[in-house]
Amino acid sequence: MSEARRSRVHTDGPGCHSDPMDDDHASPPPGLLARLREGLPPEAVLTDPQVTAAYASDMAGFCPAGTPAAVVLPRTVEQVRHVMRTATALRVPVVPQGARTGLSGAANASDGCIVLSLVKMDRILEVSTVDRTAVVEPGVVNAVLSRAVAEQGLYYPPDPSSWEQCTIGGNIGTASGGLCCVKYGVTAEYVLGLDVVLADGRLLRTGRRTAKGVAGYDLTRLFVGSEGTLGVVVGAVLALRPAPPRQLALAAEFPSVAAACAAVCAVMEAGLTPSLLELMDRTTVRAVNALGRMDLPESTEALLLAAFDTPDAPAELAAVGELCAAAGASAVVPAEDEAESHLLLQARRMSLTALETLRPATMIDDVCVPRSRLADMLEGTAAIARKYDLLIGVCAHAGDGNTHPVVCFDPADEDETRRARESFDAIMALGLSLGGTITGEHGVGVLKKEWLARELGPVGLELQRAVKQAFDPLGLLNPGKLF
Template sequence: MTDALVARLRSALGEAAVVDDPDVLDSHRHDHATFSPAGVPRVLARPTSTTEVAEVLRAAGSFGVPVVTQGARTGLSGAANAIDGCLLLSTARMNRILEISVEDQVAVVQPGVVNADLSRAVLEKDLFYPPDPSSWEMSTIGGNIATNAGGLCCVKYGVTSDFVRAVEVVLASGEIVRTGRRAAKGVAGYDLTRLIVGSEGTLGVVTEATLALRPAPEAALTAAATFRSIEDGIAAAAAVMASGLRPSLLEFLDQPTLRAIQDYRDMGLPGDVGSMLLAQSDRGPRAAEDVARIAAICAEHGAIEVAEASDVEESRMLLEARRLVNSALEPLGTTLIDDVSVPRSQLVALLRGIAEIGAKYQVLICCPGHVGDGNMHPTVVFDRNDPAAEERGLEAFGAVMELGLRLGGTITGEHGIGTLKAGWLETELGPVGLELHRRIKQAFDPDNLLNPGKVLQAF
């Protein structure tokens, strides 16, 4: 049966677009998540058009073969991981920017376009695509849509769903549907576009997206402030957000994270402070005034030192430290990256609770995050070769999610559910909410062939 499937795919897509070499398949089995199971796929298809994607899904459906859609596989929840015997559908070759309209302020793109490539392309026309996950130099728009990715600029501009106006989607049946519209406004019918965004490939395969753009921001400046404690840093961040200022970025780094970054790459970061805030204003001539006000607020809340960037290059160097976090933590051991988001009023309670969890389970928990919108990334670090440490690490990971929910938050602010957090979804949604999710899944994918086991554990 599977040989017949491969033959049919090659007939529809061509020899080069269909791969069943075991070594190639093995390299495509998983994303960047740890402790998420990855099976052995049967075949990899690399379509280049919506029509070819439809052919792939019709072929898979006729043989009852599950389909796992993949982009750059930079995800952190296991959503792109293979399952045994599946067909991997890679959108990497669907990487064209089809249109950039200055008049409508939209871009029309295929899902394989890399986030940073789109950002640079629209900037050439004095436009701006704000969502910028830390993986923006590698992650694709399709993957960003699948997980409703956020990034450093969310505090001012919002997440991916705030910029997706319309999508073209291939359903499990091979049917093609367009949701949403190019226009800035439109409320006809249910908002299927918002439903597709964040669905992690379980409802359909996005083959084209119409994205809203903004005018290019003015030159940005950045400030970095250090504090003796976590509490002082959080209090300063809350004061910045309550001041009427709207920073384009407000990031938090705790002491273990600062030390890890400095050990990974010498950036002159202090290792003897409790926390650091990174704040940015992108208001051009007014940015210096904004940064000065932010610096003053930080000083009022006990900042040890505040460094104000004098130009764009200094600002870029300060932000580079934040983007290095995941790479810097990897040498410390196995990392489980959490993704809890809570109301800003609960951030101190969250950070204190995380410290207590680390002490209870005897694991290191580093906590960088997007403090401006309450989305933190507590990262549990432990020795995977030590079974006892691994068990404690997994328990700590769950305890952090439980804490986030108890504080009125969510188990994921931007990474998605995948398989890593599927067991926690009912805890957040409740049984009625989970059942509604199952009914929606059945309406889109009655045979449960699209990324089965992701998001929803049981169909």
């Protein structure tokens, strides 16, 4: 973990205000720990403040985190049900957690809560090569699952940048994406069914194991992206794909982000389907070079990475190269082999971590716009950086229009911190004005609560609150998140 991430900031920021429910549950009721221990092994209930403090927050800055009454680490579904029955009986809030790699404060503790960490439920229960499915517990790490199914000739496409640490349960909670979404889509498209423990301890099974199924409302999709506010995911049936050929990549240098975005539009308009189409601006390229000694071209204003995982990858890369050149690329460099392609993709994966090293703290935005407005988004972000006199680097899943502007600042500088907050809001406002959304894959959590209300509007917000009320009438599950 980078030093920048270890020095996270937890002061109130945009959308980051404590929920009134936190005050209601600030002091845990007598008997809570004893009742928890009735259905959990001794080592599964943590109360040492120095230990529980480590579970208080995820990787997001500017989001308040409370002090949990206890952290529990169940290993079975029945243990999770016991925790939720206890919480309901004593009216104690519960904050479900995975690996805490999230970037929106969705896993942050509230005062007096039970932090329900699911990392010990980490078994891959089944992999079917016939049905092309995997049945997993929520604590399975994304990369572990990906490697396990690859051994059987299968592929689990969702691959967030934190795939070596993040868990499947966390991916489901935030509806995460990744580098390969342009071709393969996001987590929601691979979740066929779920086992969910509800607020009162009942076990709900949603979805199916079949290739098709439309019986009733799609409750599975409802839970994907719900950030632990509707129930606790304790199992998932995931769709798999046949393993594709290894990716081959190219890098194209551009004299401006507008030219790079024009190339992205040309690639998509031509009907090509790259497995990856990623963009890094000049600030990001330099940060990656400094951190990883990648020897990327620092003179470029924008570096576009494209990859294909098809038998015709060389020909498709050549077609992308021609489109890049026509859009104004100053250089197009195909990787010579699979190993060089892997290095290019590793450079992109380390982008956020590299940007975090530029200043003591960062705020990572996650604004997604229509591909046709990508240039407007990046040029508008650069204008915001100039207006607020800040360093803002941008990396993007360009094929999806999903941008990650990273505001770099010093939290010890009060004025710079104020400008960082204002620039963060300005970037989200820009995204909405371009027909986009405030989050493409990181979720709302605490960080973007106020902005969710603006995006949904009053009717949408009212209906979402009604859904929350139906599943969690006491408001115990992850209070203060989303809205």
